[in-house]
Amino acid sequence: AQKITQTQPGMFVQEKEAVTLDCTYDTSDPSYGLFWYKQPSSGEMIFLIYQGSYDQQNATEGRYSLNFQKARKSANLVISASQLGDSAMYFCAMREGMGETSGSRLTFGEGTQLTVNP
Amino acid sequence: KAGVTQTPRYLIKTRGQQVTLSCSPISGHRSVSWYQQTPGQGLQFLFEYFSETQRNKGNFPGRFSGRQFSNSRSEMNVSTLELGDSALYLCASSFGQTTNEKLFFGSGTQLSVL
Numbered sequence: 001a002q003k004i005t006q007t008q009p010g011m012f013v014q015e016k017e018a019v020t021l022d023c024t025y026d027t028s029d030p031s032y033g034l035f036w037y038k039q040p041s042s043g044e045m046i047f048l049i050y051q052g053s054y055d056q057q058n059a060t061e062g063r064y065s066l067n068f069q070k071a072r073k074s075a076n077l078v079i080s081a082s083q084l085g086d087s088a089m090y091f092c093a094m095r096e097g098m099g100e101t102s103g104s105r106l107t108f109g110e111g112t113q114l115t116v117n118p
Numbered sequence: 119k120a121g122v123t124q125t126p127r128y129l130i131k132t133r134g135q136q137v138t139l140s141c142s143p144i145s146g147h148r149s150v151s152w153y154q155q156t157p158g159q160g161l162q163f164l165f166e167y168f169s170e171t172q173r174n175k176g177n178f179p180g181r182f183s184g185r186q187f188s189n190s191r192s193e194m195n196v197s198t199l200e201l202g203d204s205a206l207y208l209c210a211s212s213f214g215q216t217t218n219e220k221l222f223f224g225s226g227t228q229l230s231v232l
Contacts, residue, residue: 033218043206045223052218091161103174104151104212104221108161 003027004092004109012115013082020067021077021112023092033095034075035106036066040088048090051075082116089113120144122211124224132232136197139227141209143190149173149214150192151221152184155206164207167192168214196229204231 005024013019025034036048051059051066059066067076079086090113093106123142131137143150151166151174163176167186186192190211196203206228210221 035220037223042225043208043228044225045208045210045221047220047222050218050220093161103166103168104149104210104214104219105163105166105174105176106151106153106161106221107163108153110160 003107004094006092006109006112008112009110010113010115012117013079015084015116015118016081018078018080019082019114021079021090021092021114023075023077023109025073025075025092025094027073027094027096029096031097034066034068035093035095036064036075036077037091037093038086038088039091039111045091049077079114084116084118087114087116122209122222122224124207124209124227126227127225128228128230130230130232131199133199133201135199136195137199137229139194139196139207139209139229141192141194141211141224143192143209143211144222147211147213147222148190149212150186150190151210151212152192152194153208153210154178155208155226156204161208164194166214173214199231201231203229205229 032053034051037045049061049064065078089111091111092109149168152164155161166174170186184194206226208226210223212219
């Protein structure tokens with residue numbers, strides 16, 4: 001079974017509008033972290049936001065917020081007030097386990113290509 | 119503060135050759151992990167090095183190997199290249215000590231195998 005599922009291969013949004021990118025995950029580990037990364041055409045992966053499985057509040061970072069629904073195993077990214085520069089591929093990723101032993105192993109979803117129209 | 123640096127940016131090799139990719143992490147980071155990105159398989163974890171020791175390994179054949187030096191710089195080697203090894207290879211660095219750390223990625227090395 002896929003550990004991370006992003007069901008939207010492509011999304012379009014008008015500039016200044018909000019957009020939600022979907023991510024569902026599958027794990028039996030009670031300790032895990034969820035990440036969102038942005039990958040522009042240059043190739044570099046840019047960290048956007050992090051949510052830990054024990055975090056009580058939904059994470060926010062500027063225009064980015066994470067709609068974390070633990071029971072549904074979903075971690076959707078919300079981008080408010082979209083900008084042209086937000087056009088990129090967006091990846092949801094999960095790290096299972098805690099501490100040094102879990103290391104830096106991320107499992108990525110397939111990605112969602114977001115296009116912001118003027 | 120300098121970011122994660124990967125060299126070279128582009129590489130063209132032929133089948134059967136071997137290749138070495140380099141990754142210099144952010145100063146102070148002790149963990150370097152490597153990922154392969156292809157259109158068909160997406161992003162897949164190769165391995166992670168922490169303080170010169172391999173801490174995690176993905177499901178790749180033994181042709182893929184790596185190492186980490188005392189200054190935390192890491193190299194990845196692929197021997198006997200196959201056409202399917204054509205991919206963007208990304209490395210990421212972090213302190214490697216807590217689960218909620220973000221990984222900082224480099225711009226990648228685009229490898230083409232002809």
